[in-house]
Amino acid sequence: MRLVILDDYDKASLWAAKYIMNAINGFKPSQTKSNFVLGLPTGSSPLGTYKYLIQFFKEGMVSFKNVITFNMDEYVGLPRDHCQSYHTYMWDNFFKHIDINPANVHIPDGNAPDLIVECNNYEKAIDQAGGIDLFLGGIGTDGHIAFNEPGSSLASKTRLKSLAADTIASNARFFEGDIQKVPKMAITVGVKTVMSANEVVMIIICGGHKSFALHMAIEEGVSHMWTVSAFQQHPRCTFVVDEDATLELKVKTVKYFKGLMEVHNKLVEPRVPSSFTAP
Numbered sequence: 001m002r003l004v005i006l007d008d009y010d011k012a013s014l015w016a017a018k019y020i021m022n023a024i025n026g027f028k029p030s031q032t033k034s035n036f037v038l039g040l041p042t043g044s045s046p047l048g049t050y051k052y053l054i055q056f057f058k059e060g061m062v063s064f065k066n067v068i069t070f071n072m073d074e075y076v077g078l079p080r081d082h083c084q085s086y087h088t089y090m091w092d093n094f095f096k097h098i099d100i101n102p103a104n105v106h107i108p109d110g111n112a113p114d115l116i117v118e119c120n121n122y123e124k125a126i127d128q129a130g131g132i133d134l135f136l137g138g139i140g141t142d143g144h145i146a147f148n149e150p151g152s153s154l155a156s157k158t159r160l161k162s163l164a165a166d167t168i169a170s171n172a173r174f175f176e177g178d179i180q181k182v183p184k185m186a187i188t189v190g191v192k193t194v195m196s197a198n199e200v201v202m203i204i205i206c207g208g209h210k211s212f213a214l215h216m217a218i219e220e221g222v223s224h225m226w227t228v229s230a231f232q233q234h235p236r237c238t239f240v241v242d243e244d245a246t247l248e249l250k251v252k253t254v255k256y257f258k259g260l261m262e263v264h265n266k267l268v269e270p271r272v273p274s275s276f277t278a279p
Contacts, residue, residue, distance in 0.1 A: 001231070002238040003218060003257040004264045009206040009242050013048025016136070016204055016240045018268035020053060021062045023134050023200070033130040035068045035104070039189075039197060040094075041146070042071070042086045045138025045204045047093060054097040064100040068129050070122075072137070072146040072194075074108040075183035076115065076160070084174050085110075108158070108187035119158045119187055126193070135197040138204045142166070143213040143226035145203070147188035150225045156190030191230050200236045203228060208244040215248035 006012040020038070027036040040046070056062045071086060080087045087107050095105055106125055112118035126132060137145050148156060149164045163171075168182045175181035194201060205214050216226040218239065223229050231237040246254050 001218065001234070002260075002264060003253075004238060004240045005246060005254065005258055005261065006240070006242055008244075010048060012204060012206055012240050012242050013046075014052050015265075015268055016049045016202055017052030017056065019200075019202065019238070019240075020049070020134065020136065021056050022268060024062055024064070024067060027066075027133065029066070035066050035129065036134075037068045037070070037126075037129045037132045037198075039132045039135030039137070039194065040069050040071050040090070041137050042073070042089045043138050045206065046136060049136065049204065050094040054094065057098045064098045067100060068104040069095075069100065069106060070126055070129075070132060070189075071107040073186050073188040074110040076110040076185040076187060078110055078183050080109075080111065110183075110187055115160050115187065119160060122158045122187070122189075123193065130198075132197040134200045134202065135194050136202050136204070137194065139210065139213055139217070139228045140167075141209055141213055143216050143228045145191070145194060145228050147186045148191050148227040150227070152191060152224060152227050154191045154195075154222070154224050154227065154230045157193050158187065158189045161186050161188045191227050195230060195234055197234075200238060201231055201234050202238045202240060203231060204240050205245045206242040208247050211245050211247040211249070214239070214241060214245050219249060219253060 004015060006015055024036050029035070053062070057064065071090060074086045078085045082088060090107060106122070108122055109118050139145050142150055144150065144152070147161045147163065149167060162185055163183070168179060168184060171182050172179045203217070213226070213228065217228040218232065220226070220229065222232055
């Protein structure tokens, strides 16, 4: 497990974007797998990373023509073109700004006639693509990843999920403050789906309000009540965090991982042209 500690959210987003760019550019197609497969989240955490990836594409530093994506989740019953659907989020904030083939974009269909079949087919599509090479993720304050809220099975795969009352209340701010307008169910990838990523799971955690979740994720044991803690057992997991997110960590934990930053930065710096400057 890597813990990459940056000064703030913007630097964390830039580091993550560089890492993803390097992973895509370093991918070598084979007879069995011709496309890089990328798992993606929604929410506020990845917005900065998407911004930088768009910038890298526009500067000719990366192409998404041979990238296949799978999103983590989608609300059930919300029209695809609704302003709060995850389809709308992904196209507005990322896909329409890059050269990805629309046929290579996969987002669960929350309006499918048979939602159970949709969940099963989503897992099959991931398998048919050769598995996910890198899964980018963020977490909630209660340590959930995707809609795998406290109590979710760590062996779970893509499934239909009832949303917790706290999640519904929290999301009401996106629906004019009207809790009745918030979808009560979602399709979500499972913890095992994310854990099965072939290469790297990246978790972006920023802000003091997520510091206790980070503590539970890396300093306590694995628990289904803090689903992000499962990634302690992933062979190549990277937590990318800002300083505020480390407030609940032990001093020796922070000092240990900060001591590795020179090594961690070598994972992203060498392939970025020296002429690049962040805005």
